[in-house]
Amino acid sequence: MKKRYLFILVTVLAVTACSSFRSGPKTEPAAEITTMAAFHAEMSGCQTCHADGSKVTVSDSENHENEQCVSCHGGYEKMANAALEFDPHTSHLGDINCTTCHKGHDAPQFYCNNCHSFNIEAMPFADVPKKAAWDRDWNQEAIQKAIAAGPVEKTDVVVVGAGSTGFNAALTAERKGAKIILFEKAPFTGGNSMLAxxxxxxxxxxxxxxxxxxxxxxxxxxxxxxxxxxxxxxxxxxxxxxxxxxxxxxxxxxxxxxxxxxxxxxxxxxxxxxxxxxxxxxPQIIQTLRKVAKREHLDTRLNSRVEKLVLNDNREVVGVVVHGKHSGYYMVAADAVVLATGGYGMNKEMIAWYRPTFAKMTSSNNITATGDGIIMAKEIGASMTDIDWVQAHPTVGKDSRILISETVRGVGAIMVNTDGKRFVNELTTRDRASDAILKQKEGYAWLVFDEQLIAKKKMVRGYEHLGMLKKADTVEGLAKMTGMSALPETIKAYNAYQSTGKDLAFGRSDMPLNLTKPPFYAVRVAPGIHHTMGGVAIDPDSEVLDLQSWPIPGLYAAGEVTGGVHGFNRLGGNAIADTVVFGRRAGAHAAEYALKK
Structure with missing residues (x-):
């Protein structure tokens, strides 16, 4: 199915209209417009995007440039186009920077396809040669030069990573009276929490x-x-x-x-x-945290990857080295640092090393989950715990990276094999459900539900929008469509169990819905890497421990970058609890430590 990205016409019309009230010198018309920057410069000069066309300076977060985009084109609400089969301006990622996808001097990047496989045609300036990624490597020589040059600024607490953990840590520390800088390496905030x-x-x-x-x-x-x-x-x-x-x-x-x-x-x-x-x-939690952070003027810097924890001779944390997209390498002095960088579920090398049996498995993680915090902590002698324990979520959409939430089963879906037969208690733990799926003859399963569940679980409409659901007006029709010959008999038996409240087949104790209301739906699922339970060792105050299990002064960590909370297998619903509870604790203790220095 083809999805068309009808944006060039919108861009031309909006920018043409915008140019009528832009002021400043115009450049000579270019013989051939090759980049978005050249396109804008032809009309109104570099100041169309930048604050001063004669001296172009860009912050790592690219805030001013994105404000210019909105001033001409309007925000995402205005850009939304209901006529499109897929509209990137109504994404679950929310109100993120325009420069996430649209680049002034580089080829555009359709960020959605980091997780999806949409066929998007005619993205503006798609023929521009792609430049090497600014964050393609960690330049150790540049890191050492930044340390030798000394800090360019000072703050009380640095928080690394702007997902749920990082936001909660930063907001809590700020309310304790500490000066905060929140660094995020991606072009927008949210991390894995945005996908929860x-x-x-x-x-x-x-x-x-x-x-x-x-x-x-x-x-x-x-x-x-x-x-x-x-x-x-x-x-x-x-x-x-x-x-x-x-x-x-x-x-x-x-x-x-x-x-x-x-x-x-x-x-x-x-x-x-x-x-x-x-x-x-x-998404709702992250959108809210973003709004609060903006309202409270929390110093949040995007496109800013922290690459080194800096210690003094007493093995105390005294700052970090940051690699900014535009600013390059520089050091920030801080009395305390909170690692909130998430796990390593998208670092193929780390997965292959710590859990080789999962090396070829798909992942539901954000592409930012590359284990940066673990790498930096290990470099300074931090202790690790449970580092090789990786969770496979049983219900990732087969041949995709889209997580089918565990609560879909919790609300009432059943799980069946390719023959249409149930084979496990749908509410068992993730590790056991994943093992059970992998033992089926095709190594995948189907989640089956009806219109009653759709009414209760709004997110399922999103799966339908993505073309992941099979749909039929009858159980028999769904069985024929999917090849699950035993499905009618399975659903009849399950409905009987549900009516009595006793699952005689697999002992499922909570069966809130029967499967009686058409249409009926099915989605193929298979296990995929979802959570890394191990990481940096911490104490109850969220202090990071060294190899002798002593706290490293000034260093704190929370969320998926840490180990110890979830053991061998994390329960659904405990990840966000972890990020909020320990994010707040890490922020509070970091602020208290910093303000006492």
């Missing part, structure tokens, strides 16, 4: 009380320890459980809706809090 679908696990919330759900911190801890095969650090797990309700309260205070309540695999009760409208939790 399910929600945040929490115990003792008003949402649970309203539904009469009995739960406890001890149950939360027991479920998490059992899911991690008792390899977790129980002290960290208990902290996450005890502070989970406050994490939900904190997010709600910022403006996140978490009134929906679902059950994820491995949990004994409904504990996963998500948006009430059934939308994915991650």
């Amino acid at each position: 679908a399910g929600g945040i696990n929490a115990v003792g919330t008003p949402q649970q009380a309203k539904k009469g759900i009995k739960d406890s911190v001890d149950w939360f801890v027991e479920d998490t320890m059992k899911g991690g095969r008792y390899k977790n650090d129980e002290k960290l797990v208990r902290i996450m459980a005890e502070e989970s309700a406050d994490a939900v309260k904190w997010l709600e205070s910022l403006g996140v809706n978490l009134d929906g309540l679902k059950r994820s695999g491995g949990a004994r009760v409904q504990r996963t809090h998500a948006p009430a409208n059934g939308a994915s939790a991650g």
